[in-house]
Amino acid sequence: MRTPLCDEFGIEFPIFAFSHCRDVVAAVSRAGGFGVLGALAFTDDQLEVELSWIDEHVDGKPYGVDVVMPASIAGSEIAALEKMIPDAHRQFVEDVLARFDVPRLPDEEMRIEGLLAWTHDKARRQVDVALAHPISLLANALGAPPADVIEKAHAKGVKVAALVGTAHQARYQVEAGVDVVVAQGTEAGGHTGEIATMVLVPEVVEEISPAPVLAAGGIGTGKQVAAALALGAAGVWTGSIWLTVKEADTSPVIVEKLLSATSRDTVRSRSMTGKTARLLRTGWTEAWDSPDSPGALPMPLQFMLNADALSRIHRYAESESSRARELVGSPVGQIVGRMNTVRSTRDVILDLASGFVEAVERLNASLPVEEKSK
DSSP: OOOHHHHHHTOSSOEEEEESOHHHHHHHHHTTSEEEEEOTTOOHHHHHHHHHHHHHHSTTOOEEEEEOOOGGGTTOOHHHHHTTSOHHHHHHHHHHHHHTTOOOOSOOOOOGGGTOOOSHHHHHHHHHHHHTTTOSEEEETTSOOOHHHHHHHHHTTOEEEEEESSHHHHHHHHHHTOSEEEEEOTTSSEEOOSSOHHHHHHHHHHHHTTSOEEEESSOOSHHHHHHHHHTTOSEEEEOGGGGGBTTOOOOHHHHHHHHHOOTTSEEEESTTTSSOEEEEOOHHHHHHTSTTOOOOOOTTHHHHHHHHHHHHHHHTTTOTTOOGGGTOOOBOOGGGGGOOSOBOHHHHHHHHHHHHHHHHHHHHHTSOHHHHTO
């Protein structure tokens, strides 16, 4: 499974794993892959704590950090953005919560600042925190970071990655200075475009070759890793499969839902952030897609509108007096249909590696003898 990216990053397998859980990130890197910590949900101080912990538990292995820097709201302040949320949308959220008997929080200590990093001011602070640690990769979930951020990362010897959904976007990212492009198909969890991984990856590879491409979307087995490399990818970017590993801090209610879900139990919806994302289908996504919905707000207003509601939903998901359980969900890709058991992170990595070998050997066995000798 070795590709040039393995030598470039000093890893055993070209398997990149996105997770909001530091334990998963460290475990993936220790097992020979490359863990990437999603920074979005952390305050600056919290991110410092998480990265310091990873530094101490990654055994000197490389890892990265993923931030969110949407260009469309560069420089916006949270207080000003909050005033842009219509009262009708706030009322709709309260009506949905009331319908499912979700109480208010016992206190108001959790604020937007602790949940959201959608503005460039916040994201830039996270970049500074990240670059103060021995990371090897800085990724932006919404395209290329600003030029000065790319320059700052490169000055530290840190590679920059960006997620794309089209070949055109990939060309733009490379021209902007991005080192690794993540071609994410519509099967993926979280923010996705409309093009399937099988179609997108070769398009992106052909568009930006020889720049390295990581395939993302619907990848959770060694066979799929082999398929990604056969399409020209230099490795894979995975996310959903780490939600149900032993090391993950995913809530028990969500884990139970994920383990029982099929590949048809996800939906592309704007209900979470205002930007189309693939999520587990729940009462919450159905409410926002219903005729009574006022329609999702643009990013980042939708997530700001939802922040308190999501905290309430998760807080009461296990309460017998509330139906919050029906609303609780998670970003997850269509690979959820194969996430049927809780396994250790190391076992998942080894299964991906062994599955890759089996797939390659099976294909090799199908070649004529004269082709094998070439």
